[in-house]
Amino acid sequence: MNTTTNYDKTAPESGGGAAPSTLPPNFFRLDLILRLFVFASTVSALVVLVTSKDTETIATGFPPPFASVTRDAKFNYSPAVIYLLVALAVAILYSIITIIGSCSLASRPAPSTKILFNLIVFDTLMAGILASATGxxxxxxxLGLRGNTHTNWNKVCNVFGKFCKHIGSSTVVTLAATIGLILLVVLSSYSLYRRSR
Amino acid sequence: MNTTTNYDKTAPESGGGAAPSTLPPNFFRLDLILRLFVFASTVSALVVLVTSKDTETIATGFPPPFASVTRDAKFNYSPAVIYLLVALAVAILYSIITIIGSCSLASRPAPSTKILFNLIVFDTLMAGILASATGxxxxxxxLGLRGNTHTNWNKVCNVFGKFCKHIGSSTVVTLAATIGLILLVVLSSYSLYRRSR
Structure with a gap:
């Protein structure tokens, strides 16, 4: 059978007969920097989210003692925000584990391909979870910023400004962490690609 | 320098001195099945989303001719649903391109590693976009199903039942497509891993 011809053509250097003389590419430092970035952004997003409690005194238009009413906005009032909180907590835990693993690999010339494969799989999963939480x-x-006239959902950010700023910042920072994880997938798969036959 | 020892140990078969005698693993069929699944699910999600228009006659309690009012719910009333629509359209286009590419690779014994690397990168991106749209x-x-008492956002699914069913089904099917794309990333990276030195 001659079916291997096409394949051999794509990787002529693998048939040289000698063990690989050059070291495989090692993107350990870039990997660690990206993982530290993901860790820092998820931690800051979580802190901003948890400290988002906002208490506002709203004028009602009635005479005293009913002239004003105190209302508060907390992150646990919305199931979507609770989901983001859980996703961020999982991402922080995952970041810590992978940073420790990344540091322990520093002494090696290159991580094993099995580790790279596992990193691609779990980074993709974490990126998917964080992306859905961001969305x-x-x-x-x-909705809080603009409201929706079709469903009569009034905007709330004109009252709870601090709360909305915290939620918004947390979302943007989580988006940055998601992009960091996608870059990690690209890096790991590029590393695997460079080491493929 | 003796730093390559650890690396060589992980892949002893590559130092055999001979050109690879076994064919590289080819998961073309599984890849194509998964891509067809992603295509089918994104198309059905888009169709369900576009046909979600619901017109309801709501009793107002006033005497005739004001006894009832006709209200409709359409997918373009919510920016989030428009985002899902655009994401699904992009995913369908992407699916068509990759299915054609996957079929054209069928004659080869195995796809080149460069193609596998590119598939991992773009599949991850598409999975991220679909995951955020699903979220x-x-x-x-x-919110439409349960409402939110803290923000006075009333539920709307008790009125627009058909609309909510369509949106909900579309979300679930999009989630399935996202999982399909993540499985494709796992498959491509496993294929790359099996062909790594």
């Missing part, structure tokens, strides 16, 4: 909170935050 | 529409659909 869910983003749409609720947009 | 954004999911949270809005949940």
């Amino acid at each position: 869910s909170v983003g749409s609720v935050a947009y | 954004s529409v999911g949270s809005v659909a949940y």
Whole structure:
């Protein structure tokens, strides 16, 4: 059978007969920097989210003692924000584990291909979870900012400004962490590609 | 320098001195099945989304001719649903391109590693986009189903039942497509891993 011809053509250097003389590419430092970035952004997003409690005194138009009413906005009032909180907590835990793993690999010339494969799989999963959490909170935050006249959902950000700023910042920072994880997938798969036959 | 020892140990078969005698693994058929699944699910999600228009006659309690009012719910009333629509359209286009590419690779014994690397990168991106769209529409659909007493956002699914069913089904099917894309990333990276030195 001659079916291997096409394949051999794509990787002529593998048939040289000698063990690989050059070291495989090692993107350990870039990997660690990206993982630290993901860790820092998820931690800051979580802190901003948890400290988003906002208490406002709203004038009612009635005479005293009913002239004003105190209302508060907390992150646990919306299921979408609770989902973001859980996703961020999982991402922080995952970041810590992978940073420790990344540091322990520093002494090696290159991580094993099995580790790279596992990193691609779990980074993709984490990126998917964070992306869906970003989307869910983003749409609720947009509703709070603009409201929706078709469903009579009034905007709330004109009252709870601090709360909305915190939720919005947290969403943007989570988006940055998601992009960091996608870049990690690209890096790991590029590393695997450079080491493929 | 003796730093390559650890690396060589992980892949002893590559130092055999001979050109690879076994064919590289080819998951073309599984890849094509998964891509067809992603295509079918995104198309059905888009169709369900576009046909979600619901017109309801709501009793107002006033005497005739004001006894009832006709209200409709359409997908373009919510920015989150429009985002899902655009994401689905992009995913369908992407699916068609990759299915054609996948078929054209069928004659080869195995796809080149460069193609596998590119597939991982773009599949991850598409999965991220679909995941965020699923999250954004999911949270809005949940608001429509349950409402939110803290923000006085009343539920709307008790009135527009057909609309909510369509949006909900579309979200679930999009989630299935996202999982399909993540499985494609796993498959491509496994294929790359099996061909790594």
